[in-house]
Amino acid sequence: GNNTYATLDDAITAAQDKDVIELLADCELTVNTISKPITINGKGKTVTVKPETDTDHKGALWLKASMTLRNTNMSFANNVDPTYWSLIMYSGTKLNILEDSDCTFTKQGIYVKANDAQINVDDSNVTFYETGYTAMMGEYGPDGNVTNELNITNGSTFTVRDTTAHNGINLFKIKVENSNLDVLRCANQGLVKCELTLDNSNANISGNADGITGYQNDNVLTMKNKSTLMMDSNTEAGIFMWGGSVDVQDGCSLTITKTGSAAPNISHIAYYAALGLYSTAGTVVFGDNADVKLIDNEVSAIYNNGTVTLGNDTVITENGKRVTKAQYGGGIDN
Numbered sequence: 001g002n003n004t005y006a007t008l009d010d011a012i013t014a015a016q017d018k019d020v021i022e023l024l025a026d027c028e029l030t031v032n033t034i035s036k037p038i039t040i041n042g043k044g045k046t047v048t049v050k051p052e053t054d055t056d057h058k059g060a061l062w063l064k065a066s067m068t069l070r071n072t073n074m075s076f077a078n079n080v081d082p083t084y085w086s087l088i089m090y091s092g093t094k095l096n097i098l099e100d101s102d103c104t105f106t107k108q109g110i111y112v113k114a115n116d117a118q119i120n121v122d123d124s125n126v127t128f129y130e131t132g133y134t135a136m137m138g139e140y141g142p143d144g145n146v147t148n149e150l151n152i153t154n155g156s157t158f159t160v161r162d163t164t165a166h167n168g169i170n171l172f173k174i175k176v177e178n179s180n181l182d183v184l185r186c187a188n189q190g191l192v193k194c195e196l197t198l199d200n201s202n203a204n205i206s207g208n209a210d211g212i213t214g215y216q217n218d219n220v221l222t223m224k225n226k227s228t229l230m231m232d233s234n235t236e237a238g239i240f241m242w243g244g245s246v247d248v249q250d251g252c253s254l255t256i257t258k259t260g261s262a263a264p265n266i267s268h269i270a271y272y273a274a275l276g277l278y279s280t281a282g283t284v285v286f287g288d289n290a291d292v293k294l295i296d297n298e299v300s301a302i303y304n305n306g307t308v309t310l311g312n313d314t315v316i317t318e319n320g321k322r323v324t325k326a327q328y329g330g331g332i333d334n
Contacts, residue, residue: 008047012038023047023072032057037065042072042101049076049086058084060108066094069101069124077106082132085111094118097126104128109135112171115147119172121156121179128160128168135160135186138171146195146218148172152179161185167192168208176201176227183208190234195219198227198252206232209262216243216281223252223290230255235262237271238297241306243279248311250289260298273303273333274319282306286314294319302332 005011008027015021015038023045032051040047051061059080076086086105089095091114097103101124109131110119115138128135141147150172152158158176160168161184168186170193177199183190185207192213196203198221205211211234214220220241223229231238231254238256239246248254256274263272270276274297277284284304286292288311294301301319302308310316320330 008040029061032060033062033064034067035064037067039068039070040072041070042074044071044073046073046075049074050079053080060085060088063087063089063093063095066096068094068096068098069103070099071101073102075104075106076108078108082107084108087111088113089117089119090114092116094120097121097124099123101125105135106130107132109133110137112138112148115139115141118149118151120149120151121153121158122151123154123156125157126159128163130162130164132164134167134170135163136169136172137167140171146171146173146193150174151177152181152201153177155179158182159184160190163187169194173197175199176203181205183211189213193218195222197222198224198229200225201227203227203229204232206230206234208234210234210237210240211256211259212239213237214239214241214244214246214282216279218244219247220244221246221248223247223254224249226251226253228253231257231259231274233258233261236260237276238274240271240273240276241278241282241284243282243306245282246275246284248286248290248292250287252287253291254286255293255295256301257293257296258298260300263299270303270305272298273300275301275308276303277306277308278303280306284308286311288312290314296321300330300333302334304332304334 059078086108105128138148156179159182163186168183168190181203189210190208238259259274260272292314
């Protein structure tokens with residue numbers, strides 16, 4: 001309404017459920033816990049998150065209730081304890097980044113302390129860069145399933161790049177719709193035990209140690225509605241599956257190239273294939289009219305211990321150039 005506050009912290013303290021806080025200037029957020037649902041309409045202004053620190057919070061903002069950002073720029077960087085997190089979400093909370101908002105995370109990222117958390121990015125941009133650990137890390141649900149959600153929609157761009165240790169994203173169901181996802185140059189794995197769905201979207205998962213690591217009973221990758229995925233120069237595996245499924249539907253484009261440069265001289269090359277399907281329960285389907293290229297990979301294009309269906313337009317060429325690396329395969333080790 002017409003009430004004004006000297007600081008954003010004062011406004012958060014005064015806000016009731018469904019109230020909207022409107023920013024009149026750039027400001028800082030220094031409370032260490034959000035314990036009631038809040039909405040911030042930034043009107044293009046910037047919020048720098050600098051939580052007050054104590055033994056428990058260690059410079060992280062704890063989200064125990066949902067937070068919605070509209071047309072807000074928000075910057076997270078844990079300058080107190082770079083071994084901790086910038087944002088910790090509790091079970092059932094939502095972080096909504098909407099309406100031309102721009103969120104950046106440096107030094108450390110997001111940890112979901114329990115499960116059933118949701119991050120929704122709509123018509124906005126989110127960037128994680130140079131985080132000292134995994135950029136986004138969840139926990140298993142009560143049945144050992146993935147229950148946390150990351151929804152990227154309506155022309156949004158979501159980027160994870162240059163993590164200095166560990167992975168890009170762990171334990172999230174990721175849905176990308178009419179948007180872009182980039183996971184680049186992570187020190188270890190790009191996506192781990194995530195379920196990635198690309199719907200009329202573009203993704204680039206390149207330059208990591210492993211691009212995607214999938215597990216049993218997961219929809220490791222689903223591509224539909226003319227989506228594209230480039231996987232270039234992942235030094236170990238492109239897509240490595242302990243199980244689960246990959247479905248690249250007609251009209252979509254998947255390219256995996258220059259994989260496996262870190263492979264030692266070994267005879268068992270499952271973990272260094274462009275596509276490594278390790279479990280007999282795993283399934284991969286490339287649609288007949290999908291543009292799939294497994295080209296110029298250092299060891300093998302496909303290591304298959306499950307079921308792989310190759311579409312009419314699948315291209316497998318110029319793989320296995322470092323033949324001393326593997327006992328079998330260039331194209332397919334079946």
